[in-house]
Amino acid sequence: MPVNYATPAADQLFPVAGVRLGVAEAEIRKKNRRDLTLVALDAGCTVAGVFTQNRFCAAPVQLCRNHLAGGHEIRALVINTGIANAGTGEPGRQTAQASCDAVAELLGIKAEQVLPFSTGVILEPLPVERLKAGLPAAKADLKADNWHAAAHAIMTTDTVAKAASRVVTVNGKKISISGVSKGAGMIKPNMATMLGFLATDASIAQGMLDKLVKEAADASFNCITVDGDTSTNDSFVMIASGQSGASFATETDAGWAEVKAAIIAVSVELAQAIVRDGEGATKxxxxxxxxxxxxxxxxxxxxxxxxxxxxxxxxxxxxxxxxxxxxxxxxxxxxxxxxxxxxxxxxxxxxxxxxxxxxxxxxxxxxxxxxxxxxxxxxxxxxxxxxxxxxxxxxxxxxxxxxxxxxx
Amino acid sequence: MPVNYATPAADQLFPVAGVRLGVAEAEIRKKNRRDLTLVALDAGCTVAGVFTQNRFCAAPVQLCRNHLAGGHEIRALVINTGIANAGTGEPGRQTAQASCDAVAELLGIKAEQVLPFSTGVILEPLPVERLKAGLPAAKADLKADNWHAAAHAIMTTDTVAKAASRVVTVNGKKISISGVSKGAGMIKPNMATMLGFLATDASIAQGMLDKLVKEAADASFNCITVDGDTSTNDSFVMIASGQSGASFATETDAGWAEVKAAIIAVSVELAQAIVRDGEGATKxxxxxxxxxxxxxxxxxxxxxxxxxxxxxxxxxxxxxxxxxxxxxxxxxxxxxxxxxxxxxxxxxxxxxxxxxxxxxxxxxxxxxxxxxxxxxxxxxxxxxxxxxxxxxxxxxxxxxxxxxxxxx
Known part of the structure; x- marks a missing residue:
């Protein structure tokens, strides 16, 4: 029973133009549960992320870092639950790569344009064939108003799905911000990686987004603690699609302060939801x-x-x-x-x-x-x-x- | 129920010539319990200590630091349980000073030659008049073969008294080492300061003892953790009376390595006993x-x-x-x-x-x-x-x- 938190209704989670989400049941570890999420990004998005500092970081985290550092235009995210693909050595790196390859082939993009995320038990091999088999269903489910389903599909030991959304109007343009998160710190570390994904349809210059994702993480995911442990897979990724027509190229642009504040507020809401759902939490x-x-x-x-x-x-x-x-x-x-x-x-x-x-x-x-x-x-x-x-x-x-x- | 630990019998705790201990019931916080310990040192002892790094360190800890730093020949220790005299501000410093004054008057020494220790609930005033009233009984009880009683009199929430003792013979001389400890980390922080007192009848030069107490603490009390919290009153004090006739003035003296190893072994035993008695510990x-x-x-x-x-x-x-x-x-x-x-x-x-x-x-x-x-x-x-x-x-x-x- 989370402390003062309930999942927002589906219609309270606003679509972000340029970002479509699809979920599927891939039986990664258990049957009859949504455990695979595909996020497809239109061309022209900027993407930035921050990742766990744990030296035993998972194979997908290493690929995320490489793909972002390589400057590739990110076009898709793939997220599985059930198996974290952490502490899996070289074979783990190969299955993470195979996940990216499969998404790339399905969507007609390059593997370097895919960011992979895994959460679940560690030290176990990722059944990548099942993940690949589930991808077509996730692709078929892709739509912009699907944040509610994605919030549920990334859950592991969470007792409630976590999502937040906000709309701000600046310079006469309506900007949507939506996000989902999961985890409870390392409270159940085998399955409790902390993940956060946030998207906005504002256009944000890459350098500003890189800075913003760190600033937002410092004000949100980096401020929460359930038991002080740090997972092998923690990730927080921010996407700016630009399709609202509102564009921010420098910190002094009119309206930027307001947009930035709204993005940080959504980040804080997503992070606090994790603490409110901390296992055993009563306060x-x-x-x-x-x-x-x-x-x-x-x-x-x-x-x-x-x-x-x-x-x-x-x-x-x-x-x-x-x-x-x-x-x-x-x-x-x-x-x-x-x-x-x-x-x-x-x-x-x-x-x-x-x-x-x-x-x-x-x-x-x-x-x-x-x-x-x-x-x-x-x-x-x-x-x-x-x-x-x-x-x-x-x-x-x-x-x-x-x-x-x-x-x- | 401690994990594999029982208090040694009284006759397993060897007297250390030059060091006498006496206990009394002073009703510091509760009736009918030994809560006051006086340790009288003959002239000629060297004494060294390490203390909590907590910035909210207790008033007696501040006095201990001052008296040791001042180079005064330490002739007595006074230890009360029940009230920690921590978080008590200026009035707390005055009652700690009054404790030293009372011991000094009773034993005919100077207040600067007394080291005071308190353990128990914090934020409450120390009833120094009761402590003073209990001192004559503690003085009357002073004797060298009283480590067992002292181990019991310094307990707060400990479920067993903690003591260790060892004899080594070097260069044909028998050297005794005895010590007592109490606490369970900060597991019950209001009453669970970690205290350790160790004495030997070897003579150890002040500089070597200063170094040894740090080295022994690093190998023992600084290696234990129950819950990671650090008390306001943690102290570990080492006394070398010299009355065995064995004397160590430099690190290269014959037999020093053996004596040092034995002192560290007793320190480790005292520290591990605290973990073995950690509240709720089963392993x-x-x-x-x-x-x-x-x-x-x-x-x-x-x-x-x-x-x-x-x-x-x-x-x-x-x-x-x-x-x-x-x-x-x-x-x-x-x-x-x-x-x-x-x-x-x-x-x-x-x-x-x-x-x-x-x-x-x-x-x-x-x-x-x-x-x-x-x-x-x-x-x-x-x-x-x-x-x-x-x-x-x-x-x-x-x-x-x-x-x-x-x-x-």
Whole structure:
């Protein structure tokens, strides 16, 4: 049961002209489930992506990096669930290549114009013949108003499909932005790669899109943590088709700020949905850190709090355990932090200042906030103007149950 | 129920000449429990310590640092449980000072010659009058063969008292080494500071002892992790009384290597006992990383595995989940790691090589190892000669239960 999240209805997910999606049941690992998604891009799209930093990155991730770095015009994405094709060595690289070859042949493009994505169990070989056999059905299903189906077809252990959509009008032109995501951090790492795909019909210059995908990831997918682990297959890809007629070639173009903000907002919505669907999650927690010398140190503090099993079990118990939060601030790695200057709030309740509990703080006020399903922990480091936020969930019996029982 | 650990009997803990210990019931937080320990050192001892890096370090930790840095001859340690005197601001510093003043007056020494330690709930004021009232009883109890009582008196949420002792004979002289420890990482952070005290009757030059305490901590207390959190009060102190007549002034002195090895072995035993008593622990896991370019990167990999809630829940479930271990190796932060050169063993079973599952690996072999109470995960990074080990425990339902229920 996700925390305050439900999949948008199909008609709330706007088509993006130039981007068609098709899904199929390919029996990659199980029968009777949609497990193959094909995304066909018209000529003229720009595409950019960010990928896992895990050294055991999966074979398809390596191909994605190569194809994007090679400057090829990307014309298709192919996404399978069930098998992650990670930890599969050289044979894995060959099956990922074979997937691209098959899509290229089917659509009459080059293999270098295809980006492959896999998510599911790792260390198992990808049954590429089944994937190839499923492609014609996915091609037959290609249509622009198919984001809802794609959101479902990329799910693995997700309990709900995740999608977001938004329309902005700038310079008299209507621009659509739609996206889908899946995963729950590494909470079930065998099948829980984090994937995000976002498309807009604005035209965005390649250099700007490369920059935007990093900036959007830093504000969204890179700000979420369920248990701190990083998958072998994490990917976030952004597509700009240009078919709305709205075009952005430089950062100073009129309307760009608005479009950029909308794209980042959709990215954040897609990323937060993953935390809201974190296995065993009963609460959604925003850790908002401000007053840092730079955003990096704010992020360190945010992650120290957001990763702490002690803090997360306290949230599960609705226990306003200030000691655990302060201890996490203290060990976040800011060596010259003056703890007497740190202030901490639970929502609007000031709980700590001057190196200890706030004088006016009453535990009943903290307990009231902790009982909520959505909680903001605000930390002011009192040493600068930088800030950063981290999104996380609590840590429940169900987390252990799900992860202990998962394979056994 | 600790994993393969029981407190040594009182007569297995050897007295260290020049070091006397006394305990008392001071009702710091609860009645009818030993919660105050006084350690009196004869003149001529050398003392060295390492302390928490947490910026919210407790008031007594600050005093310990000052007194050691000031070069004062340390003549006493005073340790209370119940209240940690952390996150208590300026009033906390005053009560820590008052504790030292009281011990100094009682023993006829200076306050700067006293090292104070507190462990227990944080953010609460230390009832220093009760501590002072308990000191005469602790003084009356002072004796050299009292390590067993001290091990019990420093416990907070520990389920067993932790102590270790060893005798080595070098150059015809018998040298005793005894120590006590408490804590379970930050697993119950309000009361679970990690403390370690070790004494030997060898004479060790101050510079060598300063170096040894760091080296021993790096091989013991700094290698253990229960949940990755760092307490506000963690301390490890080493005392060398010199009363055995064996004296070590330089690293090349005959017998030093043997004495040093014995001291480190006692430190490791004290530190591992904390993991074995980790709340909810059902297994003791050694992560032994070798083949690194330097020990720092080996340690990174060890901690990535040892901190991962996913790996730890898999151990709880006796699930040989290679994917989780490989993923942790991959995100440990070695940016130029060639994963094809990494090999992983569960005990003697080779489970992964060449970027994936080992060809000869059978899941039944992995499952057999995972069912044991003691497991070694061995990782060869294949890029150098450095190594490092990390000790951890598994992650069970009881961990969440204990930490979610602790204050509520």
């Amino acid at each position: 959604f927690i925003t850790v908002a850190v401000e007053g840092g010398k730079d955003s990096e140190e704010c992020r360190k503090v945010g992650y120290a709090i957001g990763h702490s099993p002690l803090v997360k079990t306290a949230f599960f118990a609705s226990d306003p355990n200030l000691g655990r939060i302060l201890a996490a601030v203290g060990y976040a790695g800011i060596n010259d932090l003056d703890v007497d200057g740190v202030r901490v709030w639970l929502d609007e309740v000031l709980v700590a200042e001057k190196g200890g509990r706030a004088a006016a703080y009453k535990e009943e006020d903290g307990a009231r906030v902790m009982a909520q399903a959505e909680i903001t922990v605000r930390v002011d480091l009192g040493r600068g103007a930088a800030k950063a936020s981290v999104y996380t969930c609590d840590f429940s019996y169900d987390y252990v149950k799900i992860n202990a029982d998962y394979r056994s | 003791f896991i050694t992560v032994a990383v070798e083949g690194g370019k330097d020990s720092e990167e080996c340690r990174k990999v060890g901690y990535a595995i040892g901190h991962s809630p996913l790996v730890k829940t898999a151990f709880f479930a006796s699930d040989p989940n290679l994917g989780r271990i490989l993923a942790a190796v991959g995100y440990a932060g070695i940016n130029d790691l060639d994963v094809d050169g990494v090999r992983v063993w569960l005990d003697e079973v080779l489970v992964a090589e060449k970027g994936g599952r080992a060809a000869a690996y059978k899941e039944e072999d992995g499952a057999r190892v995972m069912a044991q109470a003691e497991i070694t995960v061995r990782v060869d990074l294949g890029r150098g000669a450095a190594k490092a080990s990390v000790y951890t425990c598994d992650f069970s339902y009881d961990y969440v239960k204990i930490n979610a229920d602790y204050r509520s």
